[in-house]
Amino acid sequence: MTKTTPYLPSSHPSWLFDDSPIPDPHGKGQRAVDFLRALKHPKSTAPGRAFQLDPWVERLVRKVYGDTKPDGTRRIKTVFALIPRGNRKTTLGAALCLLALGPERVPGSQVVSAAVDRDQARIALEEMKGVIAAHPRLEAAFHVQDTKNRITHRKSSAFYRAMSADAATAHGRTPVFALVDELHAWKKRDLWDAIKTGLVKTPGSLLVVTTTAGIGHENIAYETYKYAKAVATGQIEDDAFLPIIFEADPKEDWRDEAVWHRVNPGLSCNPPYPDIVGLRQMVREAEHRPADREMIRQLHLNVWLDGAANPEWSLDVWDENAGELDLSELEGRPAWVGVDLAKRIDLCAVAIAIPMEDGRTALHVQSFCPAGTIRKRTDGVPYPLWRDQGYLTECPGDAIDLELVENYIRGLCERFQVEEIAFDRWHAQDVMKSLEADGLPVAEFPQNIATFARPVIDFEAAMFDRKLVHGGNPLLRWAVGNVVLYTDGSGNRRPLKEKSIDKIDPAVAAIIANGRAAQGVSGRSSYDDADLSDLSLFAV
Template identity: 75%
Template sequence: MSSYPAWVFDNSPIPDPHGKGQRAVDFLRALRHPKSSLPGRQFQLDRWQDRIIRKVYGDTKPDGTRRIKTVFALIPRGNRKTTLGAALAMLHLGPERIPGSQVVSAAVDRDQARIALEEMKGVIGAHPRLEEAFQVQDTKNRINHRKSAAFYRAMSADAATAHGRTPVFALVDELHAWKKRDLWDAIKTGLVKTPGSLLVVTTTAGIGRENVAYDMYSYAQKVATGVIEDDAFLPILFEADKDEDWRDEAVWHRVNPGLSCTPPYPDIDGMRQMVREAEHRPADREMFRQLHLNIWLDGAANPEWDLGIWDENAGELDLSSWEGRRAWIGVDLSKRIDLSAVATAIELDDGRLALHVQSFTPEAQLRRRADSDGAPYPLWAEQGWLTVCPGDIVDYSYIESHVRKMADMFTVEEVNFDPYMARDMVASLEGSGIPVNLFSQGIMNFAKPVVDFEDMMMTRRLVHGGNPLLRWSVGNTVMQRDANENRKPNKDRSSDRIDPTVASIMAVARAVANATGRSSYDDAPDDPDLYSV
C-alpha cells in the first residue's frame, strides 16, 4: 500500500499546545455556506477535514509560531478539496489575519482560479457580519478586509501580475495541470519574505514526471515514508498503489475521504458506472485511476510500456570505454521547429545494447516549447541530453555533425533515416563513405522493429543511462495497430513528442537484426504497397 495518512482517520491525539487548531475549527464551524444542508446552513466541516485543520494550525512550535510551512494534499476528484482550500483562505482573513497581509489562491487558468473565489463569496454572502466586514471586488478577483487592509486575490498562471507580491498564505490548486512554472516560482519566492507564511497545494495526481507537480509529489512521498525528515512539510497523500485493483470498492473508500462521510461524496454510483464503461476503454480506465484513485501516470494516458521496467534498464553510459565497437544509428528529423533525435545503439559483449540518444531543438523556441510541452528543455540542455541550435529552426548541420562524431567513435554499420526531409544529409554522409539506409515509416516496416525494441527492454538488455528526455518520450508513446496487432509509433495520438523513441526503435531494431544475421525486412510481407510512407 502506498503512503497513506492514517492519522486523518484514527483517534490519535493531534498537538494543539496554544489552542490555534481549536480556534481555526471553531471559526470555520461558525461560517455558513449557501449550499450546506446543515441547520442554519452551517459550514460543513467533515471529520477528515477537521483533523487536517487541527494538524496544520494546532501543531505549533513552543513559542507559538507556525511549525508547518508547506502542505501538499493529494486528494482525488470530487472530494471537495476546493471548498477546503477556500476555507483555509478564509482563515487567513479571519483569526489568522495579519494587518495588510496578502492571501492568494492560484490555478492554471482564470476559470479554475475563480472557483475558490466563488466559494469565498458564497460564504461571505451567507453571513451578514461577514458582508459588513469584507468588500468583494468581483471584477478584480479580489476580496478586501475593510478594517485591516488584508486582502485575498485569485490568480491564474500569468506571472506578469505575480512577481513582487509577498503573500502570507497561498493556495495552489490542481498543480498537476500547470505547464508553466513562472507563477509557481513567483509565489514560492514571495512566501519566504513573510514570517509565518503557509503554502497549501491541493491537487489530484498528474501525468509524467517532468513537471513541478511531480517534484512536489516525490518530495511529499519521501517525507511521508521517512526518507526525508522535514517537520515543516505536511504530506497528505490519498492514493492507491499502482498494483491495486482499480475496480475494488474497498480501495475507493480508503483513497476518497469523502466516502467516509454522511452523505458520502463523490457519487459512488457514478463511480461504478465509470468503471463499468472503463472495463472496455483503456483510456477511460487510466483516467479513472489518475483522477479518482490518485495514481500518478507515466506519459500518455494509456502508455505502451511500463516505465518501471524501462527504469530498470538504466545502467551507465560510458561511450569512451566502448570506442571502436559496432554501432547502428537511427535519425528522426522533425519539422525544423520541433524536436529531432539521433539514437546510437552500441553492441556490447554480453548481448546487451548501449543506447545513446541525443535530441535537438532550436534556441528561439526553447522556452516556448518548454511551456507548451510541459517539459524542462532548459534543464535537459544543461544536462547534455539536448542540443540547442542557434536561431529559430533546427540546424541540420548540428545533427549531421553528431552523426559524424558517432561514426568517428564507433564502427557504424548503418545510419537509418526516416526518409522525410533526409535527402541532403543522406547524400552528404554517403559521399563520405558512411553507410546509409532509408527506414520506411509504414506500419509493416515497424512491426518487427517495435517487437525487437520491446524485447530488449523487457529482458533488461538495453542500457540507456537514465536519459530523462528519452524516458519522457518513451512514456508519451502510443502505438497505431492494424488488424493483426502490428504496431508503429503514432505521433498524432501520442501525448507529446516521441521523436527520440522513434529514432531508438530504428537503431535498436537494426542492431538486433544484424546481430542475429536476420533483417527485420525478412519478417515483413511481400506486398510492396504495405511499405508506403
C-alpha cells in the same frame, strides 16, 4: 537513473482518523475550527446550511493552525495535500482562503488562490462567494468584485484574488496565504515561482497545495510530490512541511473497494463522498476501456502515472533495462544509427544500437536542442540539467544546427562499424546527401506505419526481455514515457507524435536504431513483416 518513488504505508495519513492529540498551545487551532463551524454553505444539507466540517478535515485544520511554535508563530509553512477527485478539496481550499481573511487576517494583506487557467481559478472564488452570500455578517464584511476576481475585507483592506497560471499576473505579489489548486495540471512554473518567492517576503505566510496525482516525472507537481513523500517517510526532516498523501500502490487492484475507501477520505464520512455508486459504474465501464482505467487510477486512486495518459509501456520495465553502458568498450563493433530530425526548432535525436555478444543490444541516444528552446522550457522538464549531464547537446541560437548533428554522426562512423544510418528523407535531405557523398551507408526510413510496424515489435521485445541496455539516460526515459502509438486495423503500430503527451523524438530514434539493428542481424526487411493486404501502407 530516475526511479519511481516507492509506495509506503505511511502514505496513508492515519493521524487524520485516530484520536491522537494535536497540540494547540495558543488556541489557534480551536479558533480556526470555530470560524469554519460558524460558516454556512449554500449546498449544505445540514441544519441551517451549516458548513460541513468533517472529522478528518477538522483534524487537518487543527494540525495546520494549532501546532504553533513556543512564541505563537506558525510552525507549518507548506501543506501538500494529494487527495483524489471528489473529496471536496476546492471547498476546503475556499474555506481556508476565508479563514485567511477572517481570524488569521493581517491588515492590508494579500490572499491568493491559483489554478492552471481562468476557469479553474474561478472555482474557489465561486465557492467563497456562495459562503459569503449565505451569511449576512460576511456579506456586510466583504466587498465582492466579481469582474476583478477579487474579494476585499472592508475594514482592514485585506483582499483575496483568484489568479491563473496562464496569465501574466504573477510578479509583484506578496501573499500571506496562497492556495495552489491542481498543481499536476500546471504546464509552466512562472506563477509557481512568483508565489513561492512572494510568500518568503511575508512573515507567517502559508502555502496550501491541493491536487490529484499527475502524469510524468518532469514537472513541478512531481517535484513537490516527491519531496512530500520524502518528508512523509522520514527520509527528510522538515517540520514546516505537512504532507497529506492519499494514494494507492500502483500494483493494487484498482477495482478493490477497500482500496477506494483507504485513499478517499470522504468515504469515511456521513454522508460519504464521492458517490460510491458512480465510482462502481465507472469501474464497470473501464473494464473494457483501458484509457478510462488509467483515468480512474490517476484521478480517483491517486496513482502517479509515468508518462502518457494511456501509457504504452511500463517505465518500471524500462528501468530494469538500464544496465551499465560504456560506448568506449564497444568501439569497432557493427552498429546501426537511427536519426529523428522532425523539428529544427525543438528537439532532435541520434540513436546508435550496438548488438553485443550476450544477445543484448546497447542503445545510446544523444539529443540536440536550440539554446533558445532550452531557455524557454519553464514547465519543470529539466533541459538544462540534461544538457549539463551530457545527454542533450545545446545548439547556438533558435534552431537545430544540422552541421553539429552531421558531425556527431560522422564521429559515430569513425568509432563504430556503422552498417546503416536511417533517416526520414522529408526532414533530412541535405544531411543525407552530404553523408552519401562521402560513401557513408545512408538509408531511407519513411516514418509511416509500414516501416515502423516491425521496429516497434522489436523494441518492445528487447525491452520486455530485458535485453535493451540504455544506461539509464533520463531524457530518453522521459521520451519513452511520453510515447503514444497509433494502431491500424491490422494491428500495425507507429509512434504518434501529435497525440503524445510531450516530445518523443529520442524514443523514435531509439526505435528506428534498434529496429534496423534487429533486422540487420537477422537479414530481415521491414516489409517482410508488414500486412500486405493494404498497399496504402507503403505510401511515403
